[in-house]
Amino acid sequence: MTDAPGRLPSSLTLVGAGKMGGSMLAGWLAGGLDPRRTTLIDPAPAPEIVALCEARGLGLNPAAPPASEVVVLAIKPQGLAAAAPALDALLGPDALLVSILAGKTIADLRTRLPSARAVVRAMPNLPASIGRGATGAAANAEVSADQRDRADALLAATGLVEWLADEALIDAVTAVSGSGPAYVFLLAEALAEAGVAAGLPPETAARLARATVAGSGALLDGSPVAADALRRNVTSPGGTTAAGLAVLMRADGMAALLREAVAAAKRRAGELAG
Template identity: 80%
Template sequence: MPDTVASLPASLTLVGAGKMGGAMLAGWLAGGLDPRRTTVVEPAPSPELAALCAARGLALNPAEPQVPEALVLAVKPQGLAAAAPALAPLVGPDTLVVSILAGKTIADLKARLPGARAVVRAMPNLPASIGRGATGAAASPEVTPGQRECADALLRAAGLVEWLDDEGLIDAVTAVSGSGPAYVFLLAEALAEAGIAAGLPPGIAGRLARATVSGSGALLDAEATEAAELRRNVTSPGGTTAAALEVLMRADGMPALLREAVAAAKSRAGELAG
């Protein structure tokens, strides 16, 4: 794995510093990004962002931003069209463009930013905002090995990064990890409701469900063991967990529903990108 600090760009401009962009910026600064060579473009900066920029010496909304080595796009996807004319001059022939804009393809970005050649399209998810995300990324053919290392270092500030050989697989990433946190939150919600139906007070059911989901996720992250093996380890033959899994794993149960849900999300992602 390349050294993170060495792989970070010599100069960077972040466009959009909301929850996701702001969290990534914090991760970059913690990882060694030079704040004196960092520019933030955010039309409505929060007091916290303004204070961070002032304290660390980052340029916030300069009148004449310079062409950076890396330009990271973290604006809302629907805001790209309006922002593109002002961003186009920031893209030089050697600028690496990294986009986390959902539904915006590499072709979309190149059309909006005519100078863009080396483009990385990434799909992070909500836990990236606390540095525990899962991101799928795809690079245009013009991205050099060094630029890919740079993009990897930037994206790893938000958590796991998986590189895809085919940009078309981004729709599947969106369906699995991009939308996936909502599936997990639904599990916690449904488990709490089931606990209430079983007789538990709502507050206790909610806290038990929440701690069970978050604790199981932490265990899954801490263990190298496959998820299926962890499931088998907690399932005693003929026991209570086995009785529950017989319901969840039947033909029309959780695995089938998740396959259907992921397929629906992937299809919708393709429609939105098209």
């Protein structure tokens, strides 16, 4: 888990401003990143990204990108090979490369980007855009204490950071917290659909499901009590919640499905390394 974050980088280049890159950028700007020393490189930026750059004074696709203290790589992992020559040109001898590419190892990055020396591999998630993200990160031996401090400040500006001693654990982080928001959104979606099947109007079911998932998450976040204890605290023996949990907690229920889902996502993260 991260300690108190240090200062944000004095200059930053973000390569790729899709859902994840754009979400992180929003978190960094909210956390005090200097937009005048921030460069964004994206061949097809979304209209909202273009508007953000114009409003805040970020450099968007300059002909000659300036050297930056930190370069953040947020393109699709499948595009790394084709983009590698242009990306390598962005890396000065003292630059820190922070990659959020699923499945792309530090060794792979250094092979494809010969100028990359100090590398942090990180896996954030979408709630980074509201400062409630969860990120796992690992650094190679060339990352100095000061560079790790810069990386930690960047990642902590978007939420929780867990530094990993073993880079191999990143694929598991990808499968749990990286993909996890989609699992939670699916829970809200499925709960609303179940409410409709039980007789509720669709709009009412959707509102109740959304508020229940959001409120329960806030309660879990704000409580020192473990998740299993909170579950037991709201489950009266022989009551309605117990009846529902008896279905969800059977051998082929939610826990088994999530284990299978996380295993599939982890496996896919490994495949993306190829």
